Amino acid sequence: MLRGLVAIASAAAVLSAAAALPDAREPPIEKVLRASVPATWGRPDEIEVTLYQPPGPGPFPVAVLSHGSPRNPDDRRRGGRVRLQAQSRAFVAMGFAVLVPTRRGYGDSGGDWAEGYGSCRGPDYYNAGLETVRDITASLAAVRGNPALDAKRVVLVGQSAGGWGSIAASSQPIEGLVAVVNFAGGRGSQAPGSVCVEENLVDAVARYGKTSRVPQLWIYSENDLYFGPALVRRMHGAFTAAGGRAQLMQMPPFGRDGHLYFGNVANWAEPVEKFLRTTTHGQ
Template sequence: MLAALRLVARSAGLCFVILGLVTLGAGLAAAQEPLRQEDTFLRIRLDQRDVRLEALIVRPEGAQGRLPLVLITHGKSSSSISMGDLRASSYATVARDFARRGWLAAVVMRRGFGQSDGPYPSSTSCANLNLAPVFNSDADELEAALQALQKRDDVDPARAIAIGESAGGAAVLALARKKPPGLRGIINIAGGLSIDNCVDKSRDALVEVVKGFQQPGAAPQLWIYARNDELFPPGLVDRMRSAALDAGGNVRFVELPETKPRGHLIFRHSQARLAWLREMDASLRAWQLPTWSPAQARQHFAKLGLTTRADVFERYFAAPGEKAMALSRSNKQFRFWYGADTLDRARTGALSDCGKTWRDCVVAFENDRLVLPE
């Protein structure tokens, strides 16, 4: 299911329309740019047993040497059927956004999810509410997966981050407490765990367990939540953050505006990704880790002789793919589409929208590649 999103920025009496597609369904077309995508399995050792975890690896095709590593992990549904239906490829959009920023991105399905070995290792209930074993078990898996990935010839073991959504967001916070070698940052997107029929008690338990995750010298954390997150509302998130800060945690917090249809689903929602990717880029720069270059974007802007605002142009490079930019050479104006299901769709949309105003529109960028004809 696709829905059009229109963002408008105004400067000096001019109107610049940026169109995006909000992707509400899973699944993507095959790669249409120099990214290498590999469906694979990781073999790790847990509890004196070999465990196989489903994984998706995405990296820049032509990159030389060792790349920084991002470990991407998922949330949890209350339905065991939904857990089995989830696939690593469901997160290809996020993995590809990282690969475009120069990372080797690894989506890892924890035990009991997708095609990974089972069973789901631990659970809790209102009668026996203890969240620490749940998240610590997840962290053990993620640490073992991180170690396996750091052995790859194309990975720099000294530059790694972990990002997770929902229960996966809490899992990467638990991973940070373990302080694995090479882990340089944690990104928690709408992280936590909600127990059905036990909301208030489980929220108190979540605050306490997040407080216990904090360790001196652990990797810095970026937390991102939507204002209308139905599972983790602002009051709860404020309590979690205060507990983490009081315990010495290094937490940068960002609250996104209300996101429709559901505030909890910001991880793969294209409009929300436009917002949280920009915040993530700021943290990556603060952590001295790779992302797209504002200086290079400004060079492109100057070379093209554009008359629109530079910050609107730079927003394109932070935006999620698949994306394309079309510009009018004579009028020095541009339009772009982002978050499309295919690059062809993004290219066609950008050209169509640009062509509504100007007659000489050409595609200038496909994702982050300059493809402007000579």
């Protein structure tokens, strides 16, 4: 109970920073950082991290936005550095500095793709998620000396594989982590309505739930063609039954594929900010 109250108090401090912005109308400062992801052997892999820093001295709480993973492996390197501009600006408007890591094997970042889950017959979603965590923690380590950023007040936000990695990160002892916002998180989608061994996905998220201690908001659209409503309910049920704390928002259909709901910034900005505020009151 005490640990839960500490998390709630920390979340309150995160949102209070929004009022410290000198002028929310000023554009954020965009920088490109290099973060080092320790390798299991040999030299560390370097990844690119986009930083959006609000104007003013700070220190600003930090939101780490984690991108998804395309079904087609050839698409991982396309598009270069991931920026997530519209989504990042929404969090800057809430008072956050934003980090967007381009993970190993994506865009122009170094290293080989590390998030594989093995065979579709026996996917290891649990350890695949923990590989994503390594890139998230590396991006946070890269800014811990920045006086304008308060890396002891951290919110993780992710879409698809990035959402799954953010849930996975909540199960680890990450300094300063106070909340997670998961958009359409999951792994293993091969085609619309087809996920490799759904039971393995449900079991993995339950394992994360056993050691997750921060409040979470899960946002999925009803016409998500990667992870449909029935599977999402099973995942959420398994996570919360294991001890995780997550509020599920099942949103109306969005476009042709609700898996892209993260791009619908105008519709999710208000409920996300409300979630981050209501957690400060333990609701």
